[in-house]
Amino acid sequence: MTLRNKACIVGVGESEIGKVPHMTGLGLNAQAAKRALDEAGLKPSDIDGLITAYSMTEPYFMLGSVLAEYLGIQPTYAASLTAGGASPALMLMHAADAIAAGRASCVLVTAGENRATGQSRDQAVEALAAVGHPYFEHPYGPLIPGFYAMIARRHMHEYGTRREDMAAVAVQQRANALLHPNAHMKKPITTADVLGAKPIAEPLGLLDCCLISDAGGALIVMSPERAKDAKSRPVWLWGAGEITTHEHILAAPSLTEFGTKRSAEIAYRMAGIGPKDIQFAELYDCFTIVPILEAEDAGLVPKGEGGAFFREGRAARDGELPVNTHGGMLSHAHAGAAGGLFGIIEAVRQLRGEAGARQVKRHEVALVHNEGGILSQHGTLILGRERR
């Protein structure tokens, strides 16, 4: 079943972002949801579907119904999805599925956690280490940045990618974040800052790694028919694709080409467009090597040229194909499953032409990519300003 033109995003919301000790994870979700709903001019009783992700800081089982209870809604469709960083794109796809199947017509998609203040930094790092295989990787102390470091080193080995290329990702995204009023990071950085930062897992240093934020994000997704009731401009889902190729890095089919290729192909086919039609992209960026890989695997640049694409400024806000115009997870916010949600929110704002100082010139069609695990599970979205 195609999802083209089956669902619209009519509201987006971000919670307070950064260190927000006066709010819980559920509170961050609720604040983002309220802001998204207000933007759409809707009321809580309009919501008949709820999709959320998971929490690693708060001890709730069945987060979907926990959140419904907290928000005082009784949705006839509710789910919680555990797909790591891929969750937001997949949540939107599930929302569109539910709408296309007639099971819901107004779905709240939300994710958020108090990752910065709801746990210590050591607890955050240790909890995330659980992403490694508990029996065959964990005993070796691999660390999540270590997994991505091995991917980065292999890309450097095969394609001549340099640390400076990855640094360009961090520097450009920081520049974008400085134009975003709600971004976690507020100070500019230079290539020298990135290259000279504390080493975490060679070749990655601290500024090659995403943030640990308190943050929540939300979308209101509606059927095209009901979207007419919203006061905001709807953004249309043109295409979507998903794939899972492995979970643990030791089982990854390749360290230089990932499932992004397949999920993007599915999304392009559904949208009836190709990579050359994409005007800007919001790519998952847990580490600086990842947007480089995804730009290649989504066909936005030829294989092996992702490093040059960033180094030469072609992905900068005023470049040929702007990437992560809000600052991404490296500079805007990263809080569990909410990280990639902000890429969707940013795409919506850019497509509407409401991105203010960071507005890109061409904003009719965007690609958003999320990935979870170690580039294990992928979701690609193609969003358009008009009905396709």
Next chain:
Amino acid sequence: MSSPGPLPLPAPNADSAAYWAGAKAGKLLLQRCRDCGATWFMSRHLCASCWSEQVESVEASGRGRVHSFTVIHRAPSAAFAGQVPYVVALIDLAEGPRMLANIVGAGAREIAIGELVRVTFEQRGDGALPQFQRAP
């Protein structure tokens, strides 16, 4: 590697009992499908190629090549704090399957992609953990 603090121990389960028993006995074991001949690293109840349940353990040569590696500077937990900096690598075994391990012993931090390594065993609790060192 010296071991200050409780490093994670081998944790055999029904899938991996033979693997960890092998490691304790100084053998690196893979699994092989009796029906289709596929060989793999991560212990499973069935063959992920053909779903045959006719699975057997086979001893690997213990030789391999480094596919990629990293040097960890930020310990993932208190247990590893005394170990940094240490090398984590993906090893392509001579038999084909890929596994993850530390590179230990002399010159570990000078390791390079493509370099030959061979297995060694590190005692952890009552068991042993397959590790790799640079092959002379």
